[in-house]
Amino acid sequence: xxxxxxxxxxxxxxxxxxxxxxxxxxxxxxxxxxxxxxxxxxxxxxxxxxxxxxxxxxxxxxxxxxxxxxxxxxxxxxxxxxxxxxxxxxxxxxxxxxxxxxxxxxxxxxxxxx
Amino acid sequence: xxxxxxxxxxxxxxxxxxxxxxxxxxxxxxxxxxxxxxxxxxxxxxxxxxxxxxxxxxxxxxxxxxxxxxxxxxxxxxxxxxxxxxxxxxxxxxxxxxxxxxxxxxxxxxxxxxx
Numbered sequence: 568x569x570x571x572x573x574x575x576x577x578x579x580x581x582x583x584x585x586x587x588x589x590x591x592x593x594x595x596x597x598x599x600x601x602x603x604x605x606x607x608x609x610x611x612x613x614x615x616x617x618x619x620x621x622x623x624x625x626x627x628x629x630x631x632x633x634x635x636x637x638x639x640x641x642x643x644x645x646x647x648x649x650x651x652x653x654x655x656x657x658x659x660x661x662x663x664x665x666x667x668x669x670x671x672x673x674x675x676x677x678x679x680x681x
Numbered sequence: 682x683x684x685x686x687x688x689x690x691x692x693x694x695x696x697x698x699x700x701x702x703x704x705x706x707x708x709x710x711x712x713x714x715x716x717x718x719x720x721x722x723x724x725x726x727x728x729x730x731x732x733x734x735x736x737x738x739x740x741x742x743x744x745x746x747x748x749x750x751x752x753x754x755x756x757x758x759x760x761x762x763x764x765x766x767x768x769x770x771x772x773x774x775x776x777x778x779x780x781x782x783x784x785x786x787x788x789x790x791x792x793x794x795x796x
Contacts, residue, residue, distance in 0.1 A: 571724070598781055607690075609771060609786035610725075625782065657724055666775035666783055667713045667732040672724030 570594070571673035573658050579679045580648050588643045588676045590658030598661040599641040600625075600670065601633065603654040610657065616641055617664065648680045683708040685774045687787035695795045700744075700759040702790050704772030707753065714755040715773040715784070716746055725771060731755060733777065742766070767794045 571592045580586045592599065597618050602610040612625030614633040622633050630652060632644045645652055655677050659670040688703040706712055713732050717725040729740025736748045742765075746757045755772060769791050775784040 600782065607788055609788040611786075612782065612784075615782045623782070659724075661781045664780050666777060666779040666781055667730065668781045669715065669727040669730060670717075670725070670781065670784070672726070674722065674724045 571658055571660055571671060573656075573673035573676050575676060576674065577677050577679075579681060581681055582648060582650060584648050586645045586648055586678070588645075588656055588658075588678070590641045590643070590673060592639055592641075592658075592660045592671075594660060594662065594671070595638060596660035596662045596671070597638070598664060598668075599635065600659040600661075601631070601641070601643045602657045602659065603627065603652075604657060604675070605654050613643065613656075645678075648678075650680050652678065653680045654678060683712065683774050683776055683783075683785055685772050685785055685787040687770075687772050687790050689790055690788065691791045691793065693793040693795060694762050696764055697761050700757070700762045700766065700792065702757040702770050702772075702792065704746075704755045704757065704787060705753055706755060706772075706774040708774055708776055710776045710778065713775045713777055714746075714748060715775070716740065716744070716755075716757050717771045717773060717786075718742075719769040719771065719789075721768070728757070728770070762792075762794050764794050764796070767792055 600615040601613040658673045716728040772787040
């Protein structure tokens with residue numbers, strides 16, 4: 568099916584572990600984004616990518632690493648997970664750069680760091 | 682600098698009643714404005730967007746929003762609530778002429794519908 572697929576949907580990990588959240592889109596959208604959603608904060612941008620091999624920091628990038636070797640994939644890695652990174656993570660894409668371009672979201676990954 | 686404020690983290694209305702979800706924004710340049718809806722265990726979906734054409738914007742599922750520059754508001758309304766409208770709603774602002782990475786989301790309003 569076309570769209571954005573995030574995996575896993577749920578993940579429990581321990582403090583200090585490395586964990587990678589996957590994001591795959593079938594639209595060939597150039598722009599991809601990672602957000603975290605926390606109660607009372609709405610969505611905050613972690614990293615984004617304008618194209619393959621082009622990534623940039625968002626509002627809250629510390630503790631996260633991204634890569635984009637292929638247009639359709641945009642994995643997010645927590646190099647050493649902390650409890651403050653317990654959150655729901657959303658991947659999104661857009662086919663245009665403009666600020667009037669709507670974002671298309673995946674269904675999210677709920678990450679718990681113990 | 683830009684910001685968006687959603688008044689009321691939780692709104693409860695009866696089925697068939699008017700839905701009003703409030704959103705005020707702050708932006709140094711003309712903004713684009715969005716409403717997204719999030720159903721349980723799902724990602725956000727675009728409900729409607731304002732991009733400086735008509736000030737009254739109609740979206741999906743009978744929702745509409747009116748851009749009021751003098752009040753810096755973009756409130757979301759629906760004349761008659763349905764049980765299926767129960768969800769979280771996010772207002773978002775993005776300065777015109779910038780990139781999609783500059784969008785700022787409000788903290789969300791959870792809409793409950795009473796039978």
